[in-house]
Amino acid sequence: MRKLRKLKRSGTCKHNCSNCKANSKAQYQDQEDATETQAVEFGDVNNISGSMRLPSLEQTMHMIGVFLNTFNSMMPLFDPDSLLRLIGETYAVHPRQRDPVAWAVINVVLALARQQMPDDGDADAQYGTISDYLNKAQSVVWAVTLDETRLLNIQTLIGMAMLLQARSDLTPALVTISAAMRLIHKMGLHNRISTEHLGPVEQRQHARVFWLAYIVDKDLSLRAQQPSVQADDDIDLDLPIQLLRIDDSDVEAGIVTAFDGTSKMNYLLARIQLASIQGDVYDHLYSTRASKRTPEERRTLRERIVKSLDLWKATIPVEFNGANVMTTTSNNPSTATFLCILHTRSLLCMALITQAHAWDKQWVIGIRDHGRGTSLLELPIEWATMVEDARNYMTLYEQLNQKYKWLKWFAACTYISAMVLLMANNLNNPQQAEFHQDTMHIDKALVWFQDFFKDNSSTMSDMLGDVCTEAIKTMKQRRAEDIVTTVGDNWLAGFLDDRTMMR
Template identity: 70%
Template sequence: MQPTNRPRKACDLCYTRKIKCDGQQPQCSNCVNYKTVCTHAARSRKWKPKAQQNVQRSDAEEIRSLQAQMQQLQVELAEYREQDKALVTPTPSQDMLISDEFIDAENSTNSMKLPPLQQTMHMTGIFLNTFNSMMPLFNPDSLLRLIGETYAVQPRQRNPVSWAAINVVLALACHQMPDDSEMNSECGIASDYIKKAQSVIWTVTLGETGILNIQTLIGMAMLLQTANDTTPALVIISAAMRLIHKMGLHNRLSTEHLSLIEQRQHAYVFWLAYIVDKDLSLRAQQPSVQLDDDIDLDLPMELPGVCNGDSEAGIVTTVDGNTGLNYLLARIQLANIQGNVYDHLYSTRASKRTPEERKISRERIVRALDDWKASIPSDFNGANVVTTTSNNPSVAAFFCILHTRSLLCLSLITRSHAWDEQWVGSIREYGRGTQALQLPSEWTAMVGEARNYMILYEQVHQRHSWLRWFAACTYMSAMVLLTANNLNDSQHADFAQDTDRIERALVWFQEHFKEKPCKMSAMLGDVCTEAVEAMKQRRANNVAGAVEDIWLTGFIGDKGAIW
């Protein structure tokens, strides 16, 4: 039985943007917020019989439809630009010459404009081939369809969640472009796109909950976690996890009714949120939202196979094709270890345990981390990955993140990271000769990992400025580890190269931390500068002593021959 035609309660604004209307008169709350006239003139959508709703078009029809839609979009966009030019009064200010597609975040809630369609499609291609191929946040087909639907309507009629999602994609694409490339300057700045997405975060978070809302929030958190202050990212990923729990994405039962492709994408979304949640928890020394015992999902490698381009998401292969790695799976497994480091060593609950209990937990986590490292092929370690993946340069930045988190875990487990005042102070006293240096049992492995990491970071960070704060603490910890190793053993084979790495890191440290000075950073800089002089002096003394020993041995040998 077909439903009867009844007056629509939602106003035109709420109806077109698919948001809940409270029906207040003379203006609903949303119309007040968006500063628009509250009308009820728009035509309602025609109801279709259920049989017609369930009919799916073939792939060929879908492609033809999208192509026609794109052509129509370009025509409409040209008309919109002409209308905008007629309404805007030109001013002599140079700042006003910037394209009206790039507007201030405060005005974006009203206009929701986007860059030209051609530019958006180009940047979306970069996103899909780089970031999304490693961290599959969106299904490619769904994302392209979303872009087509968003550009098909006027800016003021766009869905705020869809608009925010596209801005997140554009910001993530900016991160994948080298800082010195011409393409980067033409495509805008990531921070501008982030601000636009944040301008509608209230609607994204509290509007009707869907998978797109969660994807948008996760993308925002991924972008914001690269900043020095992790608070915004922590708040946003917490909101994303709550929406995930609301939709039940952490439980396989919630997606049983979906297609295999949709099940896969829902699982990807959960695991990406899990990675960000555990990562930020350890960095900020705060509890994570997701409990490991409350997860009932397969890991990516165990998901049902789907014959499409999305089935190989997260898989990395070396340039010779001989070695492969499931990068996404490696990040999930490492995130689990990160969660255990906080829960069992740094949480309030851990502080109440006996020293013996903490020791047992520590040993168990170290074994898990060692097993995880053993699962990563040597072709993908810090010293090799740039060369072995030269066919895909964007991969190196992702492995820099992977090794950043691995070394961070190890330095936190052994309490030998750059921001541990006791550890840094002990290096200073050892350099002055007033105290013995207590090295962790995993010392040799730590030094090798720190050296490889510094090699990788120096190769990557100059091309991607967003890595600066995201990996700075681990880079400093690696510098301190090599400094302590040079002080402890001035005769090792890599002394000269490690000294060069330490001095380059010190220059970088002093330059970048001028912006965010603090007591600990000042102490760290002073200790390492002093330690460099001490280790060079020890090296010189050892070399002089060795030369003297050789000379005396030769002299005595010559005398014996004469006698």
């Protein structure tokens, strides 16, 4: 403790010289190492709130660099300068004297950075795990939610909710984003009036924080089939693209660029617009209010939502569709995960709109009965587009899921629904040109599905697994029969032609 008091008295250099920077870094690390010897291991939540230790400054700065260049460049949750200043201030004091909210922020950022690192055998040992960092942040959630309401508290909760989205149980994510939204309303971030007194940079950051919360809120609402917190008609705020200025140094935030620089897309804006459509899907088709509408009203609303989704899809450059993502983002592989999420949510919207998703019992039974020859399969009018999107999506997801295992729960429902779409298409038209390619996707997805639900089975998953196994066998039999019939017909036609010529 004597050493720590000496460090505090020494202060920091005002001249920002290189020697003092090095000394400052050493002081930060001395304070980190000076904490009592019972160091808190990753995930030891009971002791975390008492010590508030962090990794070495060197490791933290490396991971902050990863965060700023990957996650934050696509979903700008933090202003980089403000975040770096917060880290410096936090490392400058003894762990037990740290602000719990600042400590939670850093752990959330480290978890988001770790999420963007491909999974391999050494990464967890070297950099810690996502769950370890998240558990630490959650251990002081009382301070984040109940202390003085600041933008920092809201950013922390949004980051937590984003991480919790990748878990099997959505309840913690729903509760966390609800808390974030209530604090947002308390600060008035959903209304431009609340930030009129701020400078342009602060106004932009406040608006971005709101829109990121909006994305998570609408996304979780649709996935969990629960009402969202934020009503669209209670928003008076510019979209991010309207907040940029010609001389803005932050103009690239939220923008994804193809590796050759020929095409760009405003990813953040695309997610906000898609989130609005996700909200419409739930509000107009799945909410309690929607169930009280007449069939004609529901049909009209459905057509309007499909049109909105089609218009949205038309704004996505072809370079960033599911089939091209891996090539387009080869210079920055983690960018592909964000585009994968974009296509995950887009396809899920269409599957829910058309009720052609894997968890719709009527749809699954219809596929089973069609395979058995007892009924015809009613296909949505958007069928051809849905099949193409499902095919491209499965190609993309299969190239990413082994490197980024956190995508599993993010994408599970959509990936399984895509498998069922391709399976139904093969069953309905075994002569279609992509049959063999689609069958490879289906077989791979079925193995994934069976492994996925091995320890998490339910009545619906068991039924779906049985229907898929039966339907896949049937579609392959139909394909084989069609080939035999086609060969036989061609042989007979050739034989008759030969006999005619001989005459």
